[in-house]
Amino acid sequence: MSAPEFNAPRLAINRVYTKRGDGGETSLVGGQRVQKDALRIEAYGTLDELNSFVGLARQSCIESGLDQLSAILHRVQHELFNAGSILATLPEDVHPLQPRVTPEDADQLEREMDQMNEELEPLRSFVLPGGSRLNAELHACRTICRRAERICVALEHETHLDPAIIQYLNRLSDAFFVWSRWASHRTHTPEVLWEPNRAASRTSKLNEPSTKDPAELT
Numbered sequence: 001m002s003a004p005e006f007n008a009p010r011l012a013i014n015r016v017y018t019k020r021g022d023g024g025e026t027s028l029v030g031g032q033r034v035q036k037d038a039l040r041i042e043a044y045g046t047l048d049e050l051n052s053f054v055g056l057a058r059q060s061c062i063e064s065g066l067d068q069l070s071a072i073l074h075r076v077q078h079e080l081f082n083a084g085s086i087l088a089t090l091p092e093d094v095h096p097l098q099p100r101v102t103p104e105d106a107d108q109l110e111r112e113m114d115q116m117n118e119e120l121e122p123l124r125s126f127v128l129p130g131g132s133r134l135n136a137e138l139h140a141c142r143t144i145c146r147r148a149e150r151i152c153v154a155l156e157h158e159t160h161l162d163p164a165i166i167q168y169l170n171r172l173s174d175a176f177f178v179w180s181r182w183a184s185h186r187t188h189t190p191e192v193l194w195e196p197n198r199a200a201s202r203t204s205k206l207n208e209p210s211t212k213d214p215a216e217l218t
Contacts, residue, residue, distance in 0.1 A: 006082070006099040032090065039155045044087035046148040051080045053141045060134040064187055069179055072112060076172065079105050083165050087152075091160045101168040109171040116182040126194040127180070132187060135180045142176035145169055 024036050054073050061070035082099040089098065129139035149169040155161055184191050196202070 003102075004097060007095065007097045039151065039158060040087060043148065043151045043155050044084040046144065046151055047080050047084045047087065050141060050144045050148055051077050053137060053144055054080070057134060057137040057141055060137055061183070064134055064183070066134075066183060066186060069183060072179075079168070083168060086162055086165065087155075100162060101164050103164055103167065106164070106168045106171040109168075109175045113171075113175050113178045116178050120178075120181050120185055123181075124193070127177075128192040128194055129180075130192045131184055132189045134183050134187070135189065135191075138176050138180035138183060142173050142180070145173040145176060149173060 054077050058070050058073040058077070061067075061073060079101050083101045085099040086094060086101075094100075129136045149166060152161060152166050152169060156166065181191065183189075
């Protein structure tokens with residue numbers, strides 16, 4: 001038996017500005033007014049930021065012909081909005097059919113990671129963001145996702161939080177890493193590996209003139 005569908009959005013946005021936030025407050029789904037610097041607002045605001053960067057990465061996927069990853073990122077954008085729906089709602093106001101992320105969403109990310117990992121060579125060092133615009137954008141997504149996860153963990157210390165949210169964000173940040181490697185592989189872009197001795201303190205020593213007596217070098 002399939003799970004019941006989530007409720008469709010009930011919105012009527014006919015004017016963007018309301019002036020109600022001029023005092024530094026905003027409204028939750030249940031109508032409660034809270035300060036804009038509240039941890040709950042920081043949590044779903046960071047998901048909104050992440051969603052914007054996912055949109056950038058998806059556009060780069062389209063331009064690179066990576067239709068498979070583009071479709072996945074499009075789905076992830078919807079899932080991030082679903083997670084934001086719950087974060088913007090106090091636990092007592094959550095409707096049974098309200099959009100949310102579920103353990104099944106995290107499971108799907110795992111399956112996709114496993115499938116893409118089969119094409120990749122094992123890593124011999126840490127990877128630096130870069131090599132292509134898409135790779136860097138996916139790493140930006142990864143780090144923003146990690147920040148969202150940390151904020152949600154902090155929020156969980158204050159109130160009840162659906163555990164599926166933190167589970168999903170944890171898997172998603174890992175997925176962005178795999179997707180960045182897979183995208184580089186599919187576009188034949190060399191990965192940029194961490195080389196500790198490329199630091200200025202190391203390279204400067206390599207370029208320093210020798211102070212040894214020339215006779216000692218023979």
